[in-house]
């Protein structure tokens with residue numbers, strides 16, 4: 625009997641990129657011995673449901689779309705009673721997580737990785753009762769990151785992107801936060817925070833930290849305090865652009881678990897999608913909780 629595959633795809637992701645590739649992708653899966661059930665998502669939240677409520681008998685769930693679709697499929701899988709391996713054929717404009725895993729941008733090559741690659745046990749982030757696969761963030765740079773077209777980012781580079789964020793400083797509302805982890809307690813007003821398990825965020829490789837591993841049970845945390853004058857703004861920009869420059873406004877550390885508390889609700893993004901407003905957020909790494917298909921040669 626053929627192996628069963630559930631293939632969940634977002635037909636609109638990345639300028640409907642899948643339209644011209646769908647037949648060849650499914651053909652790749654069938655040639656590798658799978659019987660494929662294809663499910664085009666109809667609305668936000670659909671992929672979570674499709675994965676969570678799938679019938680028994682599947683051996684693998686493959687998804688195609690942007691990081692948001694992957695986030696939904698991983699969320700659905702984490703809520704399932706049986707966790708299956710996940711394959712990913714990226715189709716969005718910014719695919720931070722696919723980059724981190726070494727999954728090819730080319731959709732047919734990525735489909736080949738699903739059937740001929742190896743399985744990698746990846747950490748998953750728990751965010752209260754929700755899930756994220758590579759980034760939970762709040763504050764000023766989140767909307768810049770997702771609102772800036774990839775082409776513009778490539779042309780202007782990282783510095784311009786940060787400056788774009790800092791330009792918005794006068795209109796930024798920040799509120800007092802308390803961040804607690806095993807290693808320390810940090811209090812103050814913050815412009816931005818990101819908790820990541822990824823080599824790149826918002827299309828920028830290397831901004832999350834050094835020695836990043838996706839299966840070490842640790843997040844990289846970056847927090848930026850609110851500056852109070854133009855000199856401090858300059859200092860933050862210099863420290864972001866040139867990592868050798870130290871700034872007392874920027875905290876970077878690794879941890880397996882942390883809690884963020886505030887007096888007013890803070891809006892978060894999870895894997896680039898709106899993650900709700902929260903007064904208290906508890907974030908924890910589920911160590912190697914998800915099996916994902918990666919290229920044979922990828923370090924992971």
Ligand SMILES: [Mg+2]
Nearest residue numbers: 837838840842
């Ligand atoms: Mg890690």
